[in-house]
Amino acid sequence: MRKQIVAGNWKMNLNQVESLQLIEALKSTKNTSRAEVLVAPNFTALAASVEALKGTNIGVAAQNMHQAECGAFTGEISAQMLLGVGVNSVILGHSERREYFSEYGELLSAKVDAALNHNMQVIFCFGELLDDRESDQHFDVVTEQLTESLFHLPAAAWKNIVLAYEPVWAIGTGMTASPEQAQDMHAFVRKTVADHYDNAVANNCPILYGGSVKPANASLIFSKPDVDGGLIGGAALSADDFTAIINAI
Numbered sequence: 001m002r003k004q005i006v007a008g009n010w011k012m013n014l015n016q017v018e019s020l021q022l023i024e025a026l027k028s029t030k031n032t033s034r035a036e037v038l039v040a041p042n043f044t045a046l047a048a049s050v051e052a053l054k055g056t057n058i059g060v061a062a063q064n065m066h067q068a069e070c071g072a073f074t075g076e077i078s079a080q081m082l083l084g085v086g087v088n089s090v091i092l093g094h095s096e097r098r099e100y101f102s103e104y105g106e107l108l109s110a111k112v113d114a115a116l117n118h119n120m121q122v123i124f125c126f127g128e129l130l131d132d133r134e135s136d137q138h139f140d141v142v143t144e145q146l147t148e149s150l151f152h153l154p155a156a157a158w159k160n161i162v163l164a165y166e167p168v169w170a171i172g173t174g175m176t177a178s179p180e181q182a183q184d185m186h187a188f189v190r191k192t193v194a195d196h197y198d199n200a201v202a203n204n205c206p207i208l209y210g211g212s213v214k215p216a217n218a219s220l221i222f223s224k225p226d227v228d229g230g231l232i233g234g235a236a237l238s239a240d241d242f243t244a245i246i247n248a249i
């Protein structure tokens with residue numbers, strides 16, 4: 001059976017002290033799910049978060065990384081640096097990285113390669129803009145995003161890939177995709193992966209949904225057969241809401 005995952009992307013919120021407070025609150029709420037749970041604090045809080053979550057069933061992911069091993073890239077963080085503080089999962093291709101930092105296809109493909117070379121788990125985000133959906137281009141846009149950054153990988157590399165469909169129009173807007181819209185896209189993505197590789201690769205790959213997931217809509221979205229969990233933004237900043245979403249799986 002494929003993995004189910006609920007990951008909280010804290011984005012540029014919470015300093016180290018606040019991150020540790022949220023972690024303590026998460027540790028004291030009851031998460032009864034079989035799903036893998038991850039939180040993604042900002043870089044400065046990663047090491048302390050790993051330490052604080054030792055012995056729990058909550059893991060830590062980074063929100064981005066650079067593709068080079070090391071060198072003159074002022075302000076950047078490498079895979080080795082993440083591994084050095086005990087972080088072996090990384091979110092890549094988030095729409096905010098695409099939109100505000102011009103991280104697209106080829107660059108993302110290099111980042112994916114770097115993370116996989118270090119045996120890290122990659123949570124690869126993709127999704128269409130509202131215009132794309134309204135002009136019925138959403139399946140084409142998503143196919144292109146996957147093709148540009150992931151379809152050069154050998155089949156074996158997919159054991160460390162988690163996909164996260166995040167329609168840009170649903171992120172932080174309160175306008176979540178309907179469970180049917182999510183299911184349609186996830187089924188399409190799974191078929192696209194199967195066509196490029198095979199059914200085994202496609203059926204083993206978790207596909208998360210992200211975009212205004214809240215306690216009130218999580219269980220309906222997660223009930224869809226091709227939705228294997230969620231990537232949660234705003235609601236992950238509340239221990240009660242995040243735990244309710246985890247327990248909705």
Ligand code: 13P
Nearest residue numbers: 009171172211212233234
């Ligand atoms: P929201 O849950 O705040 O819409 O954010 C989703 C997201 O971008 C997770 O990566």
